[in-house]
Amino acid sequence: MFWSKDDIVERLSKIPRTLEDISIEVFEGVPSSNDSLYRASLSIENCTDSTYICRNLQTNVSIEQVSIEKELTYPYMDGSLSNEFAIHASQYQFMLPYEILGLGIRKEYKIFQPDELKTKFPIAHEQLTENKFKSGAEKQELDSADCYRLESESFLQYINTPKIIITENYNLQASYDSLGKYVFADGVGVVLGDPTLYHYVTAVLNSTISKAFPEIWSREQGQNRSKLCPKMLKRFPIVFPKSQTTENLVSTISRYLIYLNRQKHAAKVYSIPGYQRLIDFYKRISDLLILDTYMTNDLDPQLLEILEENITSSDEELEYSDDINLLIGLQAIKENILGSPDFRNCRFSNEFTNILATLKNSGVW
Numbered sequence: 001m002f003w004s005k006d007d008i009v010e011r012l013s014k015i016p017r018t019l020e021d022i023s024i025e026v027f028e029g030v031p032s033s034n035d036s037l038y039r040a041s042l043s044i045e046n047c048t049d050s051t052y053i054c055r056n057l058q059t060n061v062s063i064e065q066v067s068i069e070k071e072l073t074y075p076y077m078d079g080s081l082s083n084e085f086a087i088h089a090s091q092y093q094f095m096l097p098y099e100i101l102g103l104g105i106r107k108e109y110k111i112f113q114p115d116e117l118k119t120k121f122p123i124a125h126e127q128l129t130e131n132k133f134k135s136g137a138e139k140q141e142l143d144s145a146d147c148y149r150l151e152s153e154s155f156l157q158y159i160n161t162p163k164i165i166i167t168e169n170y171n172l173q174a175s176y177d178s179l180g181k182y183v184f185a186d187g188v189g190v191v192l193g194d195p196t197l198y199h200y201v202t203a204v205l206n207s208t209i210s211k212a213f214p215e216i217w218s219r220e221q222g223q224n225r226s227k228l229c230p231k232m233l234k235r236f237p238i239v240f241p242k243s244q245t246t247e248n249l250v251s252t253i254s255r256y257l258i259y260l261n262r263q264k265h266a267a268k269v270y271s272i273p274g275y276q277r278l279i280d281f282y283k284r285i286s287d288l289l290i291l292d293t294y295m296t297n298d299l300d301p302q303l304l305e306i307l308e309e310n311i312t313s314s315d316e317e318l319e320y321s322d323d324i325n326l327l328i329g330l331q332a333i334k335e336n337i338l339g340s341p342d343f344r345n346c347r348f349s350n351e352f353t354n355i356l357a358t359l360k361n362s363g364v365w
Helices: 005-013 032-038 114-120 122-133 154-158 195-205 208-221 230-234 244-265 275-296 301-310 324-338 350-361
Strands: 023-028 039-041 050-055 062-068 073-077 092-095 098-101 108-111 163-169 171-177 188-192
Touching: 005 208, 005 275, 005 350, 023 154, 023 230, 039 073, 062 122, 114 122, 154 188, 163 195, 171 195, 171 208, 171 244, 188 195, 188 230, 195 208, 195 244, 195 275, 208 275, 244 275, 244 301, 244 324, 275 324, 275 350, 301 324
Parallel strands: none
Antiparallel strands: 023 188, 039 050, 039 092, 050 062, 073 092, 098 108, 163 171, 163 188
16 A cells, blocks of 8 residues: 555544543643743853843843742743753743642642742842833832732643643654653643653654644644644544553653753763764654554564663663763664664565655655
């Protein structure tokens, strides 16, 4: 059978299970219109203290920097940067004048009232006061929390809850926030019902398959692709491998890619020769496994055996390590796979190579 791009899109659109089916919540981040009031800059690179940029609301020019209490600041994710697998380190923090309550998946929250804020967090109170009235109005005390309440507070339920954050930088880009501390704008957060699935789903959302998703959405909606939103992401088709071995391989490679992309962002600190080629190798293996899961389910068992023998997982959070020896270890795994005597004998079915060729010719692969 010849697989056209239309055939592939139609096949994917008929997958019954969606991201919504396996999620507790799919939600938007903080409104980006709040940036000028709440976004704080790290004045010194790698500094853990936040300094608030006081802007003139008419000229948008920074005029002062002061320290803000750490208890109210959270790391900020800039959706304009590449965030594939790993969150790109940002020079910003986000001030939330709220108390986050509880340890469950869905949190309670309450805004600090002006008097309470002034007593516990005087610097934050002063900066909110300055920003509220520096547009020319006479400066006065904040009379209620409504003066600095966020336009939308729903995302606060999932602060400190592990989640996948999806942004758009030409294509969908998903990163796993294992602690759930990041505040993000212009993106969508996904809290899964089963926490063991985060690495696999992150890999799927970053895969070649995901590049066909906008076409599915556009055809079903009868319009050109719209801005990334929860309604769109809820529709994303989800398939899990029939073999637990395959799912474990994809999840482990996802962890490798989180680690490698984190180190890529820190490449000015240290790197290794052929660094990007190492990322591309693991991304290609992950894509092959996911493509087979979604479309063919007939990958050469010999290839799976080679991958299973070499791609091993660890109970430790290797993906968040800064140990350069892990880079060397991942390079060795790649060489062992390519150097396996049976690797070059592995074969793909005609159907698989047909689909792969169609994706390449369509500019998807």
